[in-house]
Amino acid sequence: MKNYEVRYINSEQGSLRAAEEENKRFIEGYASVFNVRSKLILERGEVFYEEIKPGAFREVLERDGLDVIFTFNHSKNMVLARTISNTLQLKEDERGLFYRAEIDINDSEAKNLWLRIKRGDLQENSFAFRVDETDYRWESVDGDNIPLRKISKISDLRDVSAVTFAAYPETSVDARELAEINKDEEDEALKNIERKKEEVLFKTRIKIIELKNN
Numbered sequence: 001m002k003n004y005e006v007r008y009i010n011s012e013q014g015s016l017r018a019a020e021e022e023n024k025r026f027i028e029g030y031a032s033v034f035n036v037r038s039k040l041i042l043e044r045g046e047v048f049y050e051e052i053k054p055g056a057f058r059e060v061l062e063r064d065g066l067d068v069i070f071t072f073n074h075s076k077n078m079v080l081a082r083t084i085s086n087t088l089q090l091k092e093d094e095r096g097l098f099y100r101a102e103i104d105i106n107d108s109e110a111k112n113l114w115l116r117i118k119r120g121d122l123q124e125n126s127f128a129f130r131v132d133e134t135d136y137r138w139e140s141v142d143g144d145n146i147p148l149r150k151i152s153k154i155s156d157l158r159d160v161s162a163v164t165f166a167a168y169p170e171t172s173v174d175a176r177e178l179a180e181i182n183k184d185e186e187d188e189a190l191k192n193i194e195r196k197k198e199e200v201l202f203k204t205r206i207k208i209i210e211l212k213n214n
Contacts, residue, residue, distance in 0.1 A: 004129065005129055005131070006074065006126060006128045007127060007129070008125070008126045008163060009030065009033060010123075015029050016122065016123055016125050018118035025103040025105055026100050027080075027113070027117055028099060028101065029125045030098055030099075030125060031097045031098075031099055031125050032096045032127055033097075034052055034056070035052075035053065037051050037148070048138075048148065048149050049146060049147070050151065051149075052150075053150055053152050054092075054094065055153075056092075057092045060157050066083050066084075067082070068083045068157050068160065069081070069088070070088045070099065070160055071161045071162075072113050072162055072163075073161060074128060074161045078109060080103060080104075080107070081101035081102055081103070087102045087104075088102075088160075090160070097127065117162060122164065124162070124163045125162060125163065126161045126163045127157065127159065127160045127161065135151065135152055135153035135155060136150060136153075137149075138150075
């Protein structure tokens with residue numbers, strides 16, 4: 001998902017569930033919730049907290065030809081419902097971004113996912129999105145040097161997804177991991193300095209040899 005950011009929410013926030021009505025089966029839950037501060041996020045070398053504000057999805061959901069897919073673990077090879085086929089319904093309410101995916105019971109992958117959610121093997125939700133720089137602002141957090149990004153508008157929504165885990169290592173870190181990341185960055189910076197010194201010394205030696213040969 002190049003250039004897309006991915007966020008995960010846990011079972012308590014997302015309320016992932018398998019439903020059945022009039023011989024139809026659905027998977028539903030909240031892919032995102034408002035006014036809830038995230039865990040520490042590591043994104044493109046930056047570490048920050050994040051909150052999504054009410055109304056952030058309003059404009060993108062009203063867009064003509066909106067094409068959002070429902071997947072498992074964000075796999076584009078496992079499209080289980082889609083807005084353009086009216087099998088995926090999306091709406092923003094006071095809590096967040098709610099989705100409802102109608103599952104084809106004749107599709108074994110979709111049916112198996114529904115059954116796993118029904119018995120509680122899968123409990124988390126996620127979504128993939130883009131945001132423009134003009135549609136969020138940075139704020140400081142009291143007693144914390146880590147900034148808070150508040151998103152007021154989602155510019156593009158790619159998918160909503162049921163996921164195995166609510167936080168993947170590449171997108172979420174805790175305080176202990178953050179210290180390790182900072183240490184690794186410091187070590188890498190020192191290595192770069194040493195490499196540059198060696199390059200300068202090597203070039204100097206080459207220059208001396210050239211002068212001697214001349």
